[in-house]
Amino acid sequence: MKYKLATAALAAVVAAGPAMADLAFSVLSYRTGPYASNGIPLADGQVDYYTLINERDGGINGQKIKVVECETGYNTEKGVECYESTKGEGVLVYNPYSTGMAYQLIPKVTADGIPLHTLGYGRTSAKNGKVFRNVFNYPANYWDGASHAISHILDVNGGDISGKKVALVYHNSAYGKEPIRTLEELAKKHGYELSLLPVDHPGQEQKSQWLQIRREKPDYVLMWGWGVMNQVAIQEAANIRFPMENFIGIWWSGSENDVKPAGDAANGYKALALHNLGSDYPLYDDLQKYVVDAGKASGAGDGVGSVLYNRGLYTAMLSVEAAKTAMEIHGTSEITPAMMRDGMEALVMNEEKMTALGLPNFGPEFEVSCENHGGNGYGAVSQWDAAAGEFKLVTEYVQSDQEVVQPLIDEDSAAFAAENGIESGC
Amino acid sequence: MPEQLVFATEVFLNGLMAGVLYALVALGFVLIFKASGIFNYAQGVMALFAALTLVGIMEGQVPFAHLINAIFGTEIHHFGWHVPGLVAIILTMVIMVALAWIVNTLIFRHLVNQEPIILFMATIGLAYFLEGFGDIMWGSDIKKLDVGLPQGINLWIDETTFNIFDYGFFIDNLDIVATVVAALLVVALVIFAQYTKQGRAMRAVADDHQAALSVGISLNFIWVMVWSVAGFVALVAGIMWGTKSGVQFSLSLIALKALPVLMLGGFTSIPGAIVGGLVIGVGEKLFEFAIGPLVGGATENWFAYVLALIFLVFRPQGLFGEKIIERV
Numbered sequence: 055m056k057y058k059l060a061t062a063a064l065a066a067v068v069a070a071g072p073a074m075a076d077l078a079f080s081v082l083s084y085r086t087g088p089y090a091s092n093g094i095p096l097a098d099g100q101v102d103y104y105t106l107i108n109e110r111d112g113g114i115n116g117q118k119i120k121v122v123e124c125e126t127g128y129n130t131e132k133g134v135e136c137y138e139s140t141k142g143e144g145v146l147v148y149n150p151y152s153t154g155m156a157y158q159l160i161p162k163v164t165a166d167g168i169p170l171h172t173l174g175y176g177r178t179s180a181k182n183g184k185v186f187r188n189v190f191n192y193p194a195n196y197w198d199g200a201s202h203a204i205s206h207i208l209d210v211n212g213g214d215i216s217g218k219k220v221a222l223v224y225h226n227s228a229y230g231k232e233p234i235r236t237l238e239e240l241a242k243k244h245g246y247e248l249s250l251l252p253v254d255h256p257g258q259e260q261k262s263q264w265l266q267i268r269r270e271k272p273d274y275v276l277m278w279g280w281g282v283m284n285q286v287a288i289q290e291a292a293n294i295r296f297p298m299e300n301f302i303g304i305w306w307s308g309s310e311n312d313v314k315p316a317g318d319a320a321n322g323y324k325a326l327a328l329h330n331l332g333s334d335y336p337l338y339d340d341l342q343k344y345v346v347d348a349g350k351a352s353g354a355g356d357g358v359g360s361v362l363y364n365r366g367l368y369t370a371m372l373s374v375e376a377a378k379t380a381m382e383i384h385g386t387s388e389i390t391p392a393m394m395r396d397g398m399e400a401l402v403m404n405e406e407k408m409t410a411l412g413l414p415n416f417g418p419e420f421e422v423s424c425e426n427h428g429g430n431g432y433g434a435v436s437q438w439d440a441a442a443g444e445f446k447l448v449t450e451y452v453q454s455d456q457e458v459v460q461p462l463i464d465e466d467s468a469a470f471a472a473e474n475g476i477e478s479g480c
Numbered sequence: 481m482p483e484q485l486v487f488a489t490e491v492f493l494n495g496l497m498a499g500v501l502y503a504l505v506a507l508g509f510v511l512i513f514k515a516s517g518i519f520n521y522a523q524g525v526m527a528l529f530a531a532l533t534l535v536g537i538m539e540g541q542v543p544f545a546h547l548i549n550a551i552f553g554t555e556i557h558h559f560g561w562h563v564p565g566l567v568a569i570i571l572t573m574v575i576m577v578a579l580a581w582i583v584n585t586l587i588f589r590h591l592v593n594q595e596p597i598i599l600f601m602a603t604i605g606l607a608y609f610l611e612g613f614g615d616i617m618w619g620s621d622i623k624k625l626d627v628g629l630p631q632g633i634n635l636w637i638d639e640t641t642f643n644i645f646d647y648g649f650f651i652d653n654l655d656i657v658a659t660v661v662a663a664l665l666v667v668a669l670v671i672f673a674q675y676t677k678q679g680r681a682m683r684a685v686a687d688d689h690q691a692a693l694s695v696g697i698s699l700n701f702i703w704v705m706v707w708s709v710a711g712f713v714a715l716v717a718g719i720m721w722g723t724k725s726g727v728q729f730s731l732s733l734i735a736l737k738a739l740p741v742l743m744l745g746g747f748t749s750i751p752g753a754i755v756g757g758l759v760i761g762v763g764e765k766l767f768e769f770a771i772g773p774l775v776g777g778a779t780e781n782w783f784a785y786v787l788a789l790i791f792l793v794f795r796p797q798g799l800f801g802e803k804i805i806e807r808v
Binding site for chain 1: 490491501611631650729736769780
């Protein structure tokens with residue numbers, strides 16, 4: 055009798071298994087370790103958005119979202135382990151938030167047929183969907199970012215920067231080196247002089263680089279940094295009295311964490327932005343009601359509206375919209391990773407859609423296609439207001455110089471295809 | 481003076497200052513190794529923990545606030561007061577002494593006379609524990625540390641050197657303070673180790689645990705004392721580095737900067753830590769200045785470790801370290 059009851063109970067559990075049909079979204083988080091202060095808001099933003107969709111809408115078209123979170127500590131090996139241990143749960147898309155992990159996962163996701171979204175990081179030439187079929191890096195990439203920075207410098211100089219000196223302070227890693235080629239090509243086009251200043255990991259000691267900047271007096275300094283490198287660079291810039299409005303960081307060097315340690319001295323520092331800032335959007339009212347006030351927030355709720363929280367939320371929003379697109383394409387709400395890939399490849403983000411979501415003007419408009427997995431390359435510039443304690447967008451979203459960026463993407467992706475025996479095509 | 485020589489002089493001076501900051505971290509390692517033969521892997525995390533505690537006390541932050549709020553559904557984060565820097569430093573030191581006592585009572589008193597590798601492994605565990613504990617206790621957000629230390633260019637040096645060389649040198653006020661503090665610290669530690677009863681007892685313990693016990697030296701007292709002093713050195717290092725970059729979890733990585741300093745100066749010499757720090761600081765900065773541009777830059781870490789490796793080959797005990805002779 056006991057055996058029969060146990061069997062019946064087991065059968066009931068198996069039969070009741072709607073959890074099996076849940077839509078699994080991965081959050082490869084780093085809530086611990088040296089980069090935890092950045093990893094926590096990134097993860098919270100993603101998890102809170104998924105929670106909101108479940109609590110407010112009952113999931114995506116009736117399918118609940120299951121968040122599969124795995125702690126990587128921002129360690130590439132652990133990130134790969136997380137991927138291997140969670141992919142069996144039917145994860146629809148991975149967002150590792152680490153360029154190192156992205157590079158390691160590209161061949162794996164390609165072999166496994168699972169999409170990888172690297173929003174504003176990872177391998178830039180993955181924009182070419184004819185070669186990188188499972189990798190997406192919309193709405194913009196590092197090379198777009200390099201172009202956005204130079205476009206901004208052109209704007210503030212009336213369109214002529216010939217003879218100007220631009221220095222790049224960068225993390226001495228694959229990530230930090232990404233913009234160099236683009237900046238060199240743009241230097242040929244606009245006639246500025248580029249100097250390169252690598253900083254060793256982790257970047258706590260940058261005296262040599264900033265002494266060199268003080269000696270050579272560049273007109274502008276660009277920064278591709280991460281973690282403690284950003285805070286030290288901004289402090290050193292303040293120490294040598296480099297004008298903050300001429301110091302521009304990539305979007306990974308533009309969070310509150312990066313500027314607060316320098317206090318008022320960081321006022322005026324600029325950073326590129328992939329999406330809008332703050333929490334003054336209708337969606338955040340729902341977030342407060344259904345997630346934070348309901349005690350279901352991933353964190354303490356004190357990071358809502360910060361730059362990196364918004365980035366995490368934006369990533370999750372784009373994943374959910376891609377899932378909806380996949381459901382429309384395939385006529386089912388029970389989508390697979392392969393269907394999700396199709397949804398990502400057909401994703402259209404326009405102002406009408408963002409307004410309907412309660413996020414008007416939150417990000418640039420873009421369309422994804424088989425040829426273009428990276429969006430239209432739009433980005434903006436934000437500036438730190440130390441008195442208000444917030445970054446504010448100071449430009450509209452502008453498109454990167456496609457005349458320079460696109461040939462570089464074609465060249466690099468073609469080299470990757472040749473190296474890996476990939477037949478390019480849609 | 482030729483322009484490049486003027487620049488090199490500025491780089492040299494900044495190298496000295498950077499070296500002092502490296503030496504501050506290395507000092508903590510030396511103290512514990514000298515007294516107990518333990519290579520304390522947790523020294524960098526101790527600097528982080530001390531700095532986190534200092535900022536937490538100064539800001540009136542409620543320890544374990546997230547944990548308390550999660551369990552009891554409360555919304556408490558701050559006591560609502562601000563503690564002056566000096567008082568906060570004293571309170572932090574009390575906590576570091578308590579930590580030293582706990583570490584000794586729970587871990588090292590049970591490992592007396594064990595192999596050095598066992599003790600080393602215990603400090604690895606301690607490092608992981610302390611990092612997680614600090615996170616739970618104070619949160620992992622980046623905190624601004626301001627105990628009133630001056631920061632930014634020293635105008636007097638800038639103007640004076642400008643009048644002499646027609647180029648003003650950049651020397652950070654914070655680096656000058658760090659140099660003065662490190663000098664005072666080394667003098668105090670050398671006097672303590674050489675001329676006080678406790679200092680001599682510490683050296684006796686370092687030579688042989690069992691022999692020291694047999695002549696009536698309290699191993700527990702000495703180890704708690706040494707870990708407390710190392711905690712104080714960690715606090716000083718945490719203040720200096722935390723003022724530069726904000727207090728954050730990557731502060732524990734400053735230990736990476738101390739390793740080549742220790743290999744160069746020797747694991748058992750307090751002056752060696754300072755000299756090693758200065759040699760590494762000046763060497764890496766001048767190498768980056770002269771050779772860096774020819775090889776693409778970012779040579780500093782490489783230079784420091786290569787120099788340390790060369791020392792390992794030709795003088796494994798470092799410049800001032802004691803030559804270890806194992807009798808078989």
